[in-house]
Amino acid sequence: MRKVILASSSSRRKDILSKYKIDLEIYPSFINEKVRGNFSPEETVMSLSFEKAKSVEKYFKNHEIIIGADTVVYIDNMILGKPKDEWDSFNMIKLLSGREHNVVTGISIIEADSNIKIIDYEKTKVVFRKLSDDKIKNYIETNEYEDKAGGYGIQGYGEILVERIEGCYSNVVGMPVFKLDYLLEKYFNISLL
Numbered sequence: 001m002r003k004v005i006l007a008s009s010s011s012r013r014k015d016i017l018s019k020y021k022i023d024l025e026i027y028p029s030f031i032n033e034k035v036r037g038n039f040s041p042e043e044t045v046m047s048l049s050f051e052k053a054k055s056v057e058k059y060f061k062n063h064e065i066i067i068g069a070d071t072v073v074y075i076d077n078m079i080l081g082k083p084k085d086e087w088d089s090f091n092m093i094k095l096l097s098g099r100e101h102n103v104v105t106g107i108s109i110i111e112a113d114s115n116i117k118i119i120d121y122e123k124t125k126v127v128f129r130k131l132s133d134d135k136i137k138n139y140i141e142t143n144e145y146e147d148k149a150g151g152y153g154i155q156g157y158g159e160i161l162v163e164r165i166e167g168c169y170s171n172v173v174g175m176p177v178f179k180l181d182y183l184l185e186k187y188f189n190i191s192l193l
Helices: 011-018 041-057 086-096 133-140 157-161 169-173 177-188
Strands: 003-006 023-026 065-075 078-080 100-111 117-128 162-166
Touching: 003 011, 011 023, 011 169, 041 065, 041 100, 041 117, 065 086, 065 177, 078 086, 086 133, 100 169, 100 177, 117 169, 117 177, 133 157, 157 162, 169 177
Parallel strands: 003 023, 003 065
Antiparallel strands: 065 078, 065 100, 100 117, 117 162
């Protein structure tokens, strides 16, 4: 079984992938996640996911499979990354309240010591219920907003903010498992099951 390297320090991504039958190793990437240029959300996450995988690739030489991922929330042609603080999170959630937004995750898969590099993305629509300022403040007090694109986590207390989704649930958490499994099978003959 080939080793699969997750180029991420995200506990959510690790938890998602740890339950599958792969030889998983975590090797965090410490790239600057600053977006340079005027790119679409899809181009942004694909570029950042590739930077993450590429920055880790140099540490491996035996055809390991390296996975990089990056997730953003966007609304009104504006990308919402990770909030800087409680106030930033409050403003993000207030903007999303009662509205539809998109969550996009870029996935890059690189095979060490080869020229195989696959880059793709997945997009999910999320509709928030209309939220009072008190409900938003109560959510922020859970501290769940920290290190989460858009200032919320659907897999925790944040599920109470979400009215419905259209598309892949695990994408909103940070790793679209069905897309990853499809890409691993198609290009690397690896199945998560």
